[in-house]
Amino acid sequence: MPNIELKDILIAARQEAYRMRHFYIGAEHLFIALLQIRGSLASHIVQHYGLTPEYVINAIRRKLGKGGKHRLWADVPKTPRAEVILSIANDLALDNGREQINERDILIALFEEYENIPMRVLIALGLNNPRELIELAQNTATHSSSQQPYIRIDFGQHFEPTDKLSRDEAFILRRMFYGYSQIRVERRLTSGYSSATLLVVTPIHVDKREDAAVIVKINQVDSILDEAQRYEAHVKTKLPPMTARIEDKPIAPEQSDLAGIKYTLIAGYDRVPKDLRAIMATWTPKDIGEWLKNELFPPFSHSWWKQNRPFRFQVWREYDWLLPPVLTLEFSQKEFPSNGHVIRMPIKRAKLRRLDYGDVVAVENFIVQRVYPDRNTIQLAVGNNTDSTNAYKIEVRGVNLEENTYYRGEVVENLVGTVWQTRAQQLLLALRALEPDFDAQAEKIPINNKEKIPNPILAYEGLLDSYVNGTLCTIHGDLHPGNIMIGPNQSAFLIDFAHTRDGHTIFDWVTLENSILNDYVMSATDGSWDAARMVVNHIIKLNGGEFIDTTLSPAIARLETVRYIREIARQCLAEDDKWSEYYTALVFCGLRTLTWETASIGGRRLMYLVAGLAIRELRTRFRPSSSSETPSPDDTDMSLSL
Amino acid sequence: MKITITIMSGVEDGNTLEYDSSRGDGQQDQGKWRLSIGRKDENDICLKSDTYISRWHANIIYEAGHWLLEDCKSTNGSFLENPDDFFNDIPIQDTVILNTHQLFRIGKTWLRIETIE
Numbered sequence: 001m002p003n004i005e006l007k008d009i010l011i012a013a014r015q016e017a018y019r020m021r022h023f024y025i026g027a028e029h030l031f032i033a034l035l036q037i038r039g040s041l042a043s044h045i046v047q048h049y050g051l052t053p054e055y056v057i058n059a060i061r062r063k064l065g066k067g068g069k070h071r072l073w074a075d076v077p078k079t080p081r082a083e084v085i086l087s088i089a090n091d092l093a094l095d096n097g098r099e100q101i102n103e104r105d106i107l108i109a110l111f112e113e114y115e116n117i118p119m120r121v122l123i124a125l126g127l128n129n130p131r132e133l134i135e136l137a138q139n140t141a142t143h144s145s146s147q148q149p150y151i152r153i154d155f156g157q158h159f160e161p162t163d164k165l166s167r168d169e170a171f172i173l174r175r176m177f178y179g180y181s182q183i184r185v186e187r188r189l190t191s192g193y194s195s196a197t198l199l200v201v202t203p204i205h206v207d208k209r210e211d212a213a214v215i216v217k218i219n220q221v222d223s224i225l226d227e228a229q230r231y232e233a234h235v236k237t238k239l240p241p242m243t244a245r246i247e248d249k250p251i252a253p254e255q256s257d258l259a260g261i262k263y264t265l266i267a268g269y270d271r272v273p274k275d276l277r278a279i280m281a282t283w284t285p286k287d288i289g290e291w292l293k294n295e296l297f298p299p300f301s302h303s304w305w306k307q308n309r310p311f312r313f314q315v316w317r318e319y320d321w322l323l324p325p326v327l328t329l330e331f332s333q334k335e336f337p338s339n340g341h342v343i344r345m346p347i348k349r350a351k352l353r354r355l356d357y358g359d360v361v362a363v364e365n366f367i368v369q370r371v372y373p374d375r376n377t378i379q380l381a382v383g384n385n386t387d388s389t390n391a392y393k394i395e396v397r398g399v400n401l402e403e404n405t406y407y408r409g410e411v412v413e414n415l416v417g418t419v420w421q422t423r424a425q426q427l428l429l430a431l432r433a434l435e436p437d438f439d440a441q442a443e444k445i446p447i448n449n450k451e452k453i454p455n456p457i458l459a460y461e462g463l464l465d466s467y468v469n470g471t472l473c474t475i476h477g478d479l480h481p482g483n484i485m486i487g488p489n490q491s492a493f494l495i496d497f498a499h500t501r502d503g504h505t506i507f508d509w510v511t512l513e514n515s516i517l518n519d520y521v522m523s524a525t526d527g528s529w530d531a532a533r534m535v536v537n538h539i540i541k542l543n544g545g546e547f548i549d550t551t552l553s554p555a556i557a558r559l560e561t562v563r564y565i566r567e568i569a570r571q572c573l574a575e576d577d578k579w580s581e582y583y584t585a586l587v588f589c590g591l592r593t594l595t596w597e598t599a600s601i602g603g604r605r606l607m608y609l610v611a612g613l614a615i616r617e618l619r620t621r622f623r624p625s626s627s628s629e630t631p632s633p634d635d636t637d638m639s640l641s642l
Numbered sequence: 643m644k645i646t647i648t649i650m651s652g653v654e655d656g657n658t659l660e661y662d663s664s665r666g667d668g669q670q671d672q673g674k675w676r677l678s679i680g681r682k683d684e685n686d687i688c689l690k691s692d693t694y695i696s697r698w699h700a701n702i703i704y705e706a707g708h709w710l711l712e713d714c715k716s717t718n719g720s721f722l723e724n725p726d727d728f729f730n731d732i733p734i735q736d737t738v739i740l741n742t743h744q745l746f747r748i749g750k751t752w753l754r755i756e757t758i759e
Binding site: 022023024026027059062063064065067068069070072073077079080081082083084115116117120121124409 | 652
């Protein structure tokens with residue numbers, strides 16, 4: 001029974017009003033108070049719709065923003081609308097023969113009033129049926145669903161026995177498959193750069209009848225819920241008829257920091273789907289290439305990669321986010337000194353470059369991307385959204401999150417900190433971790449007896465300001481062999497739409513090449529610097545369209561797959577055979593892999609060299625001719641970088 | 643002509659303000675009726691409780707059958723609710739047409755035109 005008293009709700013509402021510097025009690029503070037109470041009716045209802053209380057609270061905070069620094073009145077008044085809501089709640093209590101207003105009364109009153117801010121936020125999040133909400137509020141009992149349904153979890157023969165599921169993961173699976181008597185976890189798929197768990201799961205009925213296998217993704221609550229919202233808004237209508245879809249609401253239990261989402265494979269077959277990564281070992285490099293070209297590219301190209309909308313952009317907008325944070329700051333409460341540095345849009349990179357350890361910096365009008373309560377850290381970036389692809393990330397450590405409330409999407413007008421680490425330092429450390437057998441700070445790095453490439457960690461920067469003429473389309477955003485599934489008759493499915501967005505078309509193919517080089521080509525070597533240089537020397541030939549002797553070594557044979565990816569990419573170039581947009585993307589994807597601790601050392605070594613080689617290609621193959629007035633071959637403005 | 647405007651957020655959330663041209667509210671000039679919004683007392687629509695509102699922030703103008711919202715180069719801007727993205731409001735450059743019930747934001751305060759007679 002909802003038994004939280006009005007008095008306690010008002011105390012929690014007042015606390016929220018203080019946290020947000022609002023100093024009044026409005027409908028929003030009442031609703032947030034209801035959501036914050038563990039196991040409350042309000043939190044049950046938002047979970048019923050696949051959201052979590054925290055997600056909804058952050059959305060409400062984001063819509064309103066914090067109040068100004070100055071308090072204009074002494075007490076904490078209720079807004080006229082809050083008074084109306086409380087009087088509706090009072091009527092509801094009286095109708096039920098009670099003198100005290102309870103949680104349920106306030107919740108129903110908020111839903112009935114329906115023009116208040118929390119209601120408008122719920123509608124925006126897809127809870128757009130006030131009638132249904134009121135019925136739920138009237139009929140939901142709060143104690144029952146906290147019980148854990150028992151569903152047996154078995155493991156298939158392809159599941160590594162050492163690779164146990166965590167308690168939270170098992171909990172989410174049991175919630176998700178409520179109604180079945182058991183499930184079989186067939187295998188774990190390797191996820192990309194996220195920390196997500198991807199599982200292939202077969203649900204089994206009481207009578208042992210098995211349903212078609214589905215793919216379950218488990219990750220941090222915020223990213224799963226964002227993915228569900230993104231899927232509804234951008235992906236759903238653009239998928240080819242046969243592919244993986246999200247058909248159910250996400251499962252986000254209040255007791256856990258994790259949430260889960262289910263991809264149903266629309267195919268009607270009973271085999272366990274396999275991901276391309278699992279199958280690559282049994283196919284030849286040519287088979288893989290042919291399959292990508294004939295099975296993956298065509299069905300998706302119409303609504304995705306072949307949209308061909310012209311897109312001219314400055315490189316940092318699409319690619320800065322792949323690099324480490326531009327700055328890591330230590331939060332400071334001190335006065336901002338007169339010689340301090342202010343960072344605001346437009347970013348002056350020359351100014352950033354001069355910053356060093358201990359410098360005092362004020363960051364103005366950046367957006368909170370993420371809050372890490374366990375590390376007392378927040379991540380800021382520019383842009384008006386909380387996309388993972390926002391440029392100029394700044395990490396702020398040592399924030400006392402008990403004293404200062406920060407929420408995703410908040411515009412931080414001013415924050416002062418001292419520089420703890422710069423991007424240049426972080427890239428250098430990442431390179432040193434690979435034990436280079438050359439000078440990590442040299443301008444040029446040898447790749448064979450005669451040739452050198454620019455050191456990408458020093459040479460990438462000017463590229464960020466150059467312009468690229470490319471195309472825009474719906475991109476997957478994390479296209480790698482673990483997210484590409486093979487169904488019946490060799491048909492292709494994509495899963496994991498957490499990063500799907502409108503972006504630079506070429507990015508998907510560069511990401512795929514990157515991942516093939518790093519996991520597939522490099523894994524056929526001993527992972528040494530010599531092996532990485534050997535591979536890169538053959539990539540030079542590939543770039544030049546020269547013959548590669550695939551009998552030389554297994555790793556070189558595997559470059560054949562990359563040749564196919566280039567063939568697909570060729571069809572996506574903005575202008576025929578103008579590859580500079582591809583190489584530009586390759587520089588940043590390579591540098592990202594360099595800092596990726598989950599990639600193999602050999603893979604990171606190769607990707608570092610690939611980034612350097614891509615810069616060399618941009619400088620030599622696409623250099624604007626200096627002797628004449630003709631523009632650069634593909635009109636890509638490289639003047640700043642070269 | 644009468645217009646009612648409802649405050650949709652902030653400490654005055656839920657209050658409805660009424661203006662009547664025949665009573666002499668606002669300024670009338672060649673068929674235009676103008677109501678000013680701002681933090682200063684002299685405004686027709688005076689919103690004192692939001693420090694993000696400028697002293698003279700915006701005007702609501704009736705002209706040739708339309709209601710218009712004009713931003714007076716305010717510090718923190720005037721916005722319309724974005725039908726495509728609830729969390730990113732559309733900043734107003736100069737003047738836009740305002741429909742009844744359409745939400746608009748002055749500083750951090752949301753408002754809307756409730757009724758027109």
